Amino acid sequence: MSETTEQSEPQADVNPYQGFKFLRDHAPVTQLEADGPWQVARHADVHAILRDHETYSSEVSIRPPEERGAPSMLFSDPPVHHRLRRLVSVAFKPSQIAKQEQQIRQRCGDLLDAMPKDTELDLVQALAAPLPVMVIAEMLGVEDGDMATFKAWSDEIFSNIGEILFGTPSPESERAAEEMNAYFLQRINDIRRAPKDHLLGQLVETETEDGKLDDEELLSFCRLLLIAGNETTTGLITASARIFHEEPQTLGQLKEQPELAGSFVEEALRFYSPFSATVRRTSKDVEIAGQRIGAGELVVPLIASANRDERVFEAADTFRIDRNPNQHLGLGFGIHVCLGAHLARLEGKIVVEQMAQRYNSVSLANPQTATVGDLGGPKVLPIIVA
Ligand code: HEM
Structure with a gap:
């Protein structure tokens, strides 16, 4: 995007980060079109929005309540949000997630075993989509x-x-949702007859002072996991491969010091944030970076831009494998902070550890056309591993 074009939106092209920088420096709060949502580019403002769930509501849908189905925690405010989150959060505690580690290692290893070396392959198809x-x-x-x-x-x-x-x-998406609902309803009924130990089994059984989740809520949660946990983790894996291409020394560093995998993943979440933006609705008149915004308007915190804000991150456009502190917002902040954060980190860590163990190089086959910055990441990423 041209730096002389005032107030134009960052292009969803090969690299949107220049556009984000322009917004942070010259237009930190901009409206995409008349009556359109307001996008917010700086870390301090994005952080303030995510922290203040009273002013910035997550109930953003404009569909009438009767068409929305059971509320999903991502798109609800307290007290509904608290009830749903309390009911499911026990299954996402680190101790529960740790039980999945062996299985994830095995799955990741099998997918990598099937990836041919020294020839072009699509990383999304081969690993980044199927693993999550x-x-x-x-x-x-x-x-x-x-x-x-x-x-x-x-x-x-x-x-x-x-x-x-x-x-x-x-x-098509209505049909997919209906088919998936029917499938899980059957599973839920089976579980009620013969309890199971997996997450859905636990959720069917879980009862707190808030009661149990009913069928609609259970189905809504299954859908939410797909929406919130799949493409985002795919994006983290493709971002990691891109970093191996752009910063080839990181592969060697991880080979020698596998304990750097955790901070590599944190920095990847900052550097190429897979959940690049979210959305809120103002519940009252507000002012952000000097811009007045009325009640009831949509606001889009640009997480990917906040994570490159040089006001917070030293050398923000440099990937530092051991960056510390790293106050990125890649997994959100506040009451909606990613419920699957431990799982996302674990999956990311296993992938980068195993790739570093196996390969001396991971290169993008078409670096000039590979996109970054879309929600989730690229749909295809041709790479060559050696
Ligand atoms: C690298 C991968 C991931 C990234 C970057 C990511 C990022 C995020 C972000 C930024 C939010 C907050 C959104 C907002 O405030 O509007 C969020 C929420 C959420 N994430 Fe993740 N996520 C990832 C993986 C996962 C996984 C693997 C799961 C579950 C299996 C998951 C489940 C959720 C759920 C349920 C919420 C809603 C929490 C709430 O509303 O209280 N995420 N995620």
């Missing part, structure tokens, strides 16, 4: 034979998320 789907499928008790169908539902629902919230969902 397998992990979530496992948590929900989806059997291996149903995995392909589950992935197809997930893709259909995710590709239509904007329409689901703000407009009319496509017939």
